[in-house]
Amino acid sequence: MLKVEGLSKRNLFEGISFDVHKGEILGFSGLMGAGRSELMQAIFGAYPYDQGSVYLNGEKLAIKNCGEAIEKGIAMVPEDRKGQGLVLMNSVGFNMTLSELKHLMSNKLLVSERKRSEIIDKYIKDLNIKTASPDAEVSSLSGGNQQKVVLAKWLATRPKLLILDEPTRGVDVGAKAEIYSIINELAMEGLAIILVSSELPEIINMCDSVCVMRNGKIAAQLGQSELTQENIMRYATGG
Numbered sequence: 001m002l003k004v005e006g007l008s009k010r011n012l013f014e015g016i017s018f019d020v021h022k023g024e025i026l027g028f029s030g031l032m033g034a035g036r037s038e039l040m041q042a043i044f045g046a047y048p049y050d051q052g053s054v055y056l057n058g059e060k061l062a063i064k065n066c067g068e069a070i071e072k073g074i075a076m077v078p079e080d081r082k083g084q085g086l087v088l089m090n091s092v093g094f095n096m097t098l099s100e101l102k103h104l105m106s107n108k109l110l111v112s113e114r115k116r117s118e119i120i121d122k123y124i125k126d127l128n129i130k131t132a133s134p135d136a137e138v139s140s141l142s143g144g145n146q147q148k149v150v151l152a153k154w155l156a157t158r159p160k161l162l163i164l165d166e167p168t169r170g171v172d173v174g175a176k177a178e179i180y181s182i183i184n185e186l187a188m189e190g191l192a193i194i195l196v197s198s199e200l201p202e203i204i205n206m207c208d209s210v211c212v213m214r215n216g217k218i219a220a221q222l223g224q225s226e227l228t229q230e231n232i233m234r235y236a237t238g239g
Contacts, residue, residue, distance in 0.1 A: 001020055001021055001022050001056065001057055001160055001161055001192035002019065002020040002043075002054070002055070002056055002161050002192055002194075003019050003053075003054070003055040004016055004017055004018050004019075004043065004052065004053075004054055004055075005017050005052055005053045005054075005055075006051060006052040006053065007039070007042065007043075007049050007051070007052030007053075007054065008049060008050050008051040008052055009038065009039075009042055009047075009048075009049045009050050010050055011216075012035050012038040012039075012042075012216055013035035013038060013039045013042075013213075013216040013217070014216050014217055015052075015217060016039055016052070016217070016218060017052075017218070018211055018218065018221065020161065020192045020193070020194060021192060022190045022191070022192050023187050023188065023189075023190045023191070023192070024187065024192060024193065024208050024209075025183065025187050025193045025194075025195055025206055025207045025208050026193070026194050026195070026207065026208065026209060026210070026211065027194075027195050027196075027197065027203045027206065027207030027209070027210035027211070028040075028194065028195070028196040028197075028210070028211050028213060029197065029198075029200070029203050029210050029211070029212050029213070029232050029236060030212055030213035030214055030219075030236045031214070031236050031237065032198070034213040034214055034215065034216065034236070035213055035215075035216040035217075036165075036196050036213050037079055037165055037196065039213075040076060040163050040165055040194065040196060041076075043069075043074070043163065044063075044066055044069045044074055044076040044163060045063040045064065045065050045066045045067075045068055045069035045074075046065075046066055048064070056072055056073065056074065056160060056161065057073075057160060059072075070099060070157055072160075073157075073158075073159050073160035073161060074159060074160070074161045074163070075099075075154035075155075075157055075159035075161070075162050075163065076154070076162075076163040076164075076165065077147075077150050077151060077154060077162070077163065077164045077165060077167055078150075078165055079165040079166045079169065079196075081143075081146060081147055081150060081169075081170070082146075085146075085147075085150040085153075086138050086139075086146060086149065086150060087138070088137070088138060088139040089137060089139065090137070090138065091134060091135045091136060091137060091138065092120075092124075092129070092131045092133075092134050092135070092136055092137075092138050092141065092149055093116070093120045093134035093135060094138075095138050095149050095150075095153055096119065096120050096123055096124075096134075096149055096152045096153050096156065097116050097119055097120065097153070097156060098153055099153050099154060099156065099157050100119065100153075100156045100157055104116050104119075119156050120134045121134075123152035123155065123156065124152075126152075127148045127151060127152055127178075127182060128148070128178060129141075129145050129148045129149060129152065130142070130145050131145065142171075142172070142175070143170045143171045143172070143175065144171035144172055144174070144175020144176070144178065144179070145175070147167065147168070147171055147175070147179060148175075148178070148179070148182075151167075151179075151182065155186075159191070160191075160192065161191075161192045161193075161194070162186065162191055162192070162193050162194070163193075163194045163196070164183070164193065164194065164195050164196065165196040166196060166197055166198065167179055167183070167195065167197070168180075168197075168199070168202065180202075180205075180206060183195070183206065184206075195207055200229045200232055200233075201229075203227070203232065204227045204228070204229070204232075207224075207227070208224060209221060209222060209223050209224060209227075210222045210227060210232065212232055212235040212236050213236070214235065214236055214237070214238055219235040219236070219238070220235040222235075
């Protein structure tokens with residue numbers, strides 16, 4: 001589904017190549033500052049890369065911004081949920097349909113409230129989002145439910161590739177388990193998933209294989225049988 005060849009951005013990452021297939025969860029691990037989040041943001045169109053190629057389902061992409069990435073079928077749950085993932089003073093329903101507004105227009109001026117309500121009702125139920133009402137401010141929700149709203153916003157776009165950057169940061173144990181279950185179900189349905197995480201147990205237990213980054217490069221790609229905390233840390237630190 002995704003093929004990255006020789007992707008480079010000066011002072012951030014260099015010579016990055018990897019593949020992600022349908023139904024696969026590919027992990028990215030490494031120490032802070034290794035270039036993981038910056039790489040994902042470049043794939044998502046947040047800023048241009050200097051060299052390399054990105055292919056989605058066999059099509060070479062020339063994405064100039066995040067809007068174009070969304071149209072091509074790429075979705076990204078960012079590391080900074082409150083700063084980049086949500087509009088905190090707006091409602092749960094507003095946030096859940098924000099990325100899909102263009103396709104909810106009944107004409108060039110009006111949003112179809114029927115289609116909008118269908119999406120909101122579906123994902124509140126499917127993701128078990130605990131909220132008093134779709135009209136409640138998303139800031140009133142717990143961290144885990146806020147993260148599920150971010151997930152709903154991107155799943156509503158029916159992506160081909162889902163990038164998850166620290167998807168369980170700042171959520172409680174119960175919400176983590178729910179999010180893990182959602183991720184596994186999405187992979188079983190055939191979605192290609194990239195999971196970026198600093199939590200080694202999360203990376204080891206959730207991923208089919210893992211790219212370990214160090215100093216802006218992929219130091220190793222480990223298969224499931226090689227996934228141990230010792231192996232990951234050895235390549236992450238160069239030890």
